Amino acid sequence: MEGWWSTTGGFFLCLSASLVLQGRANTFTINCSGFDQQGVDPTVFQSVFNKKDFRPVTNFSIPTRINISFTLSAILEVDAQLQLLTSFLWLKLSWNHPFISWDPEECGDIKKLAITAENLWLPDIFIVESMDVDQTPDGLSAYVSNDGHVVYNKPMRVTSICNLDIFYFPFDQQNCTLTFSSFLYTEERMLLGMDKEVWEIMDDSRDRGRTKGEWELLGINKATPKMSVGTSLFDQIMFYVAIRRRPTLYVINLLVPSSFLVAIDALSFYLPAENENRAPFKMTLLLGYNVFLLNISDLLPATGTSLFSVYFALCLSLMVLSLLETIFITYLLHLATTQPPPMPRWLHSLLLRHASPRTCCPAVPQKENTSLGLISTHLSGLKEPGKLGGKELGPKEAELNGGTGLTRAQLADLWVQFGHMMDNLLFRIYLLFLATSVTTILVLWNT
CATH class of the missing domain: 1.20.58 (Methane Monooxygenase Hydroxylase; Chain G, domain 1)
Structure with missing residues (x-):
């Protein structure tokens, strides 16, 4: 009888301790004592900065959801000989960081901060059709909300493969694809979603277009196929970009x-x-x-x-x-x-x-x-x-x-x-x- 009670008591003790520790592990409220009129004390985020090399999750079996949107600002060049499309994008990535949260009422009513992107974990999102090295400028920042929502914007000059058909030149229309995916995390570790609807991306691209050159944007559509590499599946979002040449x-x-x-x-x-x-x-x-x-x-x-x-x-x-x-x-x-x-x-x-x-x-x-x-x-x-x-x-x-x-x-x-x-x-x-x-x-x- 004493052995039974000792065994049962030990089990409940371990269960209670694990629940208490798990509850403490999920509580990551940042102390706002350093938030004053002279700025933010970086030491309060030091524990977050030290974990930038790891995917920010409380349980590694839970995938991180990355929301993607972009604005096609300009179509710079279409090379029919090399079958390449050169465009300029403003890429927007957003995700939740479970290790960042604070109470705005205790922190001077601050609800959003700009933190240097080098101090945060960034998803390895790339464009599959890209034929050039990512030339993202250094020193970019990401906006972090008090609830841990991270928004990262970066400009990209993308040179991508595009299957061009010039038979109807100069009254031709071309359909190019921009496929966003991760080269490291499978779908069990990372899922991709949309930060905006496709029609919103289309309207933003038309409104913010800076060039009125040879090509004009006709439309943008999307698909969400899976990319299979061996036995691994990677989540991806494929955007179909339709452009038309101005024949004047x-x-x-x-x-x-x-x-x-x-x-x-x-x-x-x-x-x-x-x-x-x-x-x-x-x-x-x-x-x-x-x-x-x-x-x-x-x-x-x-x-x-x-x-x-x-x-x-x-x-x-x-x-x-x-x-x-x-x-x-x-x-x-x-x-x-x-x-x-x-x-x-x-x-x-x-x-x-x-x-x-x-x-x-x-x-x-x-x-x-x-x-x-x-x-x-x-x-x-x-x-x-x-x-x-x-x-x-x-x-x-x-x-x-x-x-x-x-x-x-x-x-x-x-x-x-x-x-x-x-x-x-x-x-x-x-x-x-x-x-x-x-x-x-x-x-x-x-x-």
């Missing part, structure tokens, strides 16, 4: 001049095909367009394929094809006026069937060409094959003109008409291809 600079400096040069090249088809300045004019335009492309190379993305690059390549190709068309028509007209070849019967019949006095650009001059010694006539007024002025041609003349019975002058005139018809047809194909291509690119940009 590129439209004025790139799109408008290029469109003007292509429009002038299309209008050059209205120059007479016999004009000797038509080909040199197109060559000058082509040379000017190449100089234009060299000057704008710094404004275009260094890597990847964008619709802008496709548009410029298309314009250059059309100008080259336009010059080749002019060379072909010039050669055809020169051949027709110097040594016209025999004309096949099917081509002669086609010209007689489709020729009309009303021709589209470029028009055939209906007056005497003294330099060629020819008189242009409408194809509908030509005589039947083998006859000229009511007289039949001899077999030798008919054989020399491909069996059509046309004189050399009529044959030359037919080839000239054929050259103008080809010029008109190729011009229409040029316009059709140009309109289709530009419309396709504009539709892709709008999507």
